[in-house]
Amino acid sequence: MLSKxxxxxxxxxxxxxxxxxxxxxxxxxxxMPHGGFxxxxxxxxxxxxxxxxxxxxxxxxxxxxxAMIAGILIHLALHWRWIVCMAKRLTASGERGAALxxxxxxxxxxxxxxx
Numbered sequence: 001m002l003s004k005x006x007x008x009x010x011x012x013x014x015x016x017x018x019x020x021x022x023x024x025x026x027x028x029x030x031x032m033p034h035g036g037f038x039x040x041x042x043x044x045x046x047x048x049x050x051x052x053x054x055x056x057x058x059x060x061x062x063x064x065x066x067a068m069i070a071g072i073l074i075h076l077a078l079h080w081r082w083i084v085c086m087a088k089r090l091t092a093s094g095e096r097g098a099a100l101x102x103x104x105x106x107x108x109x110x111x112x113x114x115x
Contacts, residue, residue: 008078015071021064025057032057 002010032054033047049057076083 004078008075010069011074011078012074015068016076018064018068018071025061025064026101028057029054029061 028049034051034054047053052060
């Protein structure tokens with residue numbers, strides 16, 4: 001069984017790899033011309049970039065995005081107890097809650113700048 005630190009590292013590495021796949025494929029999809037066969041009038045039909053067609057890059061983009069979402073959900077599940085504790089701490093009443101980020105009223109001074 002993996003320790004908690006190693007499990008967090010594996011999940012975060014999975015999120016990073018999935019993000020890179022989605023980001024790189026998204027950039028390639030932006031740069032690649034699109035459009036179908038168009039009756040043979042599209043000179044870019046069937047063009048490949050790094051051995052993948054537009055459909056291949058689209059598959060990499062979709063599956064990379066889904067893997068990233070799955071990794072983020074696992075990451076949130078692994079850290080759920082911390083998230084709940086921080087939410088309780090930040091919404092606590094009294095001085096402690098104020099010190100941890102509660103909004104405080106700020107006086108506003110309006111002056112006449114024309115004189």
